[in-house]
Amino acid sequence: MSTDPQAPARSTTAPASPAIQLDFRSGRWIEHWNPEDTAQWEREGRRIAKRNLNWSIFAEFLGFVVWQLWSIVVVSLPAAGFSFDTSQTFWLISMPSLVGATLRIPYTFTVSRFGGRNWTIVSALLLLIPTIGLALCVANPGTPFWLMLAVAGLAGLGGGNFASSMANITFFFPAREKGWALGLNAAGGNLGAAIAQLAVPIAVSLTAVVTTGAASAKGGSSLAIAGLMWVPLILIAAIGAWRRMDNLSNAKGDLAGSLAALKEPHLWIVAFLYIGTFGSFIGFSGVFPKLIKDFFPSYSSFAIGAAALSLAFLGPLVGSLSRPYGGKLADRFGGARITVIAFAVMAAVTLTVIATLPLKNFWLFLALFLALFAASGIGNGSTYRMIPVIFARASRAAKAGAAPSHTNRLASAALGLVSAIGAYGGFVIPQLLGASSSATGSYVPAFFCFVGAYALMLIVAWACYLRRSSAVAQAGA
Structure with a gap:
């Protein structure tokens, strides 16, 4: 038993049913943690988990x-x-x-x-x-x-x-x-x-x-x-x-699980899609203040008393708040279907941005970009939700007879790897915009590249996970 004065106090109430006893060691190490043990979870596990989550x-x-x-x-x-x-x-x-x-x-x-x-x-x-x-x-x-x-x-x-x-x-x-x-x-x-x-x-x-x-x-x-x-x-x-x-x-x-996940073609397909969703969210979050400054300098900030307020924060705010809804929609209608719709909206909105830039209307520009952020946020949630489903269906499609534990290991490892690969979109988007501006004096060519990328990702998502003849769709779509 730990003598650490900062260790959580052990419950003195006897558990309603047998449960593994937690052991609190020096340095706030917890032994025998098992959240699947209902008695342990209800007695003290939930409280500890929520505190760590906060x-x-x-x-x-x-x-x-x-x-x-x-x-x-x-x-x-x-x-x-x-x-x-x-x-x-x-x-x-x-x-x-x-x-x-x-x-x-x-x-x-x-x-x-x-x-x-x-x-x-x-x-x-x-x-x-x-x-x-x-x-x-x-x-x-x-x-x-x-x-x-x-x-x-x-x-x-x-x-x-x-x-x-x-x-x-x-x-x-x-x-x-x-x-x-x-x-x-x-x-x-x-x-x-x-x-x-x-x-x-x-x-x-x-x-x-x-x-x-x-x-x-x-x-x-x-x-x-x-x-x-x-x-x-x-x-x-x-x-x-x-x-x-x-x-x-x-x-x-699970290093072995990560290495195994890297060999799965579906990891790279979903990572490619996540570059388009999360990469767009983090990439446009980074460039949005500069785009507003370059296109509409008089709207770059608004004076509120002595403070200056930039409306650029609305983009990542909308993208963040819409992400959970992407997961909910994926649960109801299927992750692939929602992801395809998200890419279609992102491509359409980007084309509309290009078409309306000559109008020099800031509020229209802002509304369109908020729609783009919302679609990327929904796509973040739906694409991430696809990962465990895809790995389970891929196993059934291949008739490999993989144990559920093996499938879960691959899916868990894939979640981390996909989040890493997708974040590279935050590097690609600013670089394309910078190269476009340097080469042509305009951001429009870069926006056309984004439209093309979203269209390609839409096709890939449909072909791999929605098309009736695809192996994964046949396995459980």
Whole structure:
């Protein structure tokens, strides 16, 4: 029995039915955790799991905040004395996504190596590096581009947090409640992108008023608050994880399952589709402030008293809130069908954006992009929901006689790998927009590329998972 003063108190009430007794060891390690044991779960497991989920959501929320900081800051760099060209600007926007997507792969296995509570502490504290680094970089207009790019890349540490957070929470909940818990964890993280885009412009403008007497971000001193304002919350997240979260001794990573999943063609098909859904969400979240600044500079911010408000936050907010509905619609009508519809809407909306740009109507532009974010959010939920269904149907279609446990292992591993691959869309979208602007002076060619990609993804989703003659559709469609 642990003598750790911070260990949760053991219940003194006798269980209603026999259950495995939890053992709380030093360092907040829990032995014999089994959420499928109903008696254990009802007696103390549910309370412990919810407490860990709450702090996991908070830490992941801050990860998404840090992941998106540079997409907000770049629009204010010219006013702060920086003179980067279009290509350099889009590199600053896209580098966090490139690093974050790559880190999601190793982050998936950190929980089994270090413990969920321990890694949450470490991953939260690592966010201090990009936030403080951002503040130091923007405070000096003489900061070289290569250093700015390196610090922007470090913001990808926040993107990696999603993988470790999801891997940790999946061990805490029984199968019957796992979907809801993971959905809350994902939605809470995604909201970080919206809250960052809402809060940072307000904080920067108010800081400018205090320091210069003008509601603008002239000078790096006010822009530095974009990073510094999150430092106290990061410290709270780390301390909260240290005091309130737990490590599970039986939380073991499944490297063999991940290697097996990589050999499955369906992993790569769904990952391709997820690049279009989640990649669009995170990619357009990153570029939306700049698109508004470039197309409608007078609408880039709205003065509310001494504060400046950017409506760019509405995009990721709508995308985050619509994601759970994608899962619900997938449960009712089928994930493949909802994903195909989502891609059709995304392609149609993007074409409408191209057609209406000459009208120079900001409110129409905003409404269309909110529709695009909503469709991408619904597609996120439906595509992610497809993964366990597809692996189960693929096994039946192949008549391999795979045991359910084997299918579940592949599906579980695929969830983490697909989330990592899909995040690369956040790098591709800014890069295509930057290349289009540099080569033609217009973003329109890039938008046509997006339309073509959505049409291709629609065809792939239909051909593989909806077409009557496809093996997976025949197995259970």
